[in-house]
Amino acid sequence: MTKSKVYFTDFKANVGDSHLMKLARLVKQAGIETIDMKDKYVAIKIHFGEPGNLAFLRPNYAKTIVDIIKDNGGKPYLTDCNTLYVGGRKNALDHIESAYTNGYSPFSTGCHILIGDGLKGADESIIPINQECVKEAKIGRAVMDSDIFISLTHFKGHESTGFGGALKNIGMGCGSRAGKFEMHSNGKxxxxxxxxxxxxxxxKQCAHDALxxxxxxKAHIDVNKCAGCGRCIGACGFDAISTMDWxxxxxxxxxxxxxxLAVVDNKPCFHISIVCDVSPCCDCHSENDIPIIADVGMFASFDxxxxxxxxxxxxxxxxxxxGSVLSHKEHHHHDPFKDTHPDTNWEVCVEHAEKIGLxxxxxxIVVVK
Incomplete structure (x- = not known):
């Protein structure tokens, strides 16, 4: 198989040459401007960060990408889908307010925010994929309605998947609340x-007369009728419905x-990952520990x-x-993510992604100065 090109630039910056200027050069040399953006809706998938967390990407990175898209005639918007858990991003109103709190607004980024799965996390598109684990993916409608998809990822550790990279940002991040339930659960x-x-x-939301x-x-679920779709989770505004079988x-x-695969298949896509402030856990936490490793740089690729x-x-x-949590652990794997969270194996995700043709x-590596 032909090797994919991954473009890289480090965080070194001479006087008069900022990280944002380097990011712009990186994505342009990686080919972002070869995508026909004229009058196209361009979704930029980003994690706005849970309020209280300070490891998420600064909005300045997003503005750099937004400006390039606009210069090429595109209509960009920032997007993410609502969370399954209790917090500051479980419905669109709280989610947008959390984004504003963390510095993401039309004034700081140059574009609007659209929460991908709507007000309560139930506005979704059902995408048939017929894969090993998932037959139909539930993706936020505002994500699937885009003409072009760009992921802008804060690369960090993750307590369930080892790390949170582009695949995590796209797959989990673009799932509706019911989609997130399906990924996290094998039960009802x-x-x-x-x-x-x-x-x-x-x-009202149950299509199977199971509730x-x-x-x-009090609401009760008939497990014999329940299809396990998870729409009731998105419908509940009080977090009274959850899974007991993770x-x-x-x-x-x-x-x-x-x-x-459901998100990116048959759509022009481009992917950017910023490897800095590599916290041990996800930006979904309302706090962040000190990074486990030194900052690395910025990467971009079509793959x-x-x-x-x-x-x-x-x-x-x-x-x-x-002084990080990793510095106090035994390094059995010589892998910062497996050593931080020994019950995880991040390689499963990239191996499976390669297997299904992603x-x-x-x-x-192509180095950009």
């Missing part, structure tokens, strides 16, 4: 009666790869698999930061 949802407010919204009120006037990390990684592999390989060579793990 249950109702916590103590939290349930008896509003009936979940019953009804019980004798306590998916194994390896299967989670495979599902993320398959959801990524998300090669991009994740190249970023991971570079991280394996980066010095461990003294790209190749074989790459050639």
């Amino acid at each position: 949802p249950v109702v916590d009666e103590e939290v349930c407010k008896s509003c009936g919204m979940c019953i 009804h009120f019980n004798e306590n006037k 998916e194994a990390n390896d299967i989670l990684n495979k599902k993320i790869a398959e959801y990524t 998300p698999v090669a991009l994740d592999q190249a970023c991971a390989d570079a991280c394996l060579k980066s010095p461990i930061i003294d 790209g190749t793990r074989e790459y050639e």
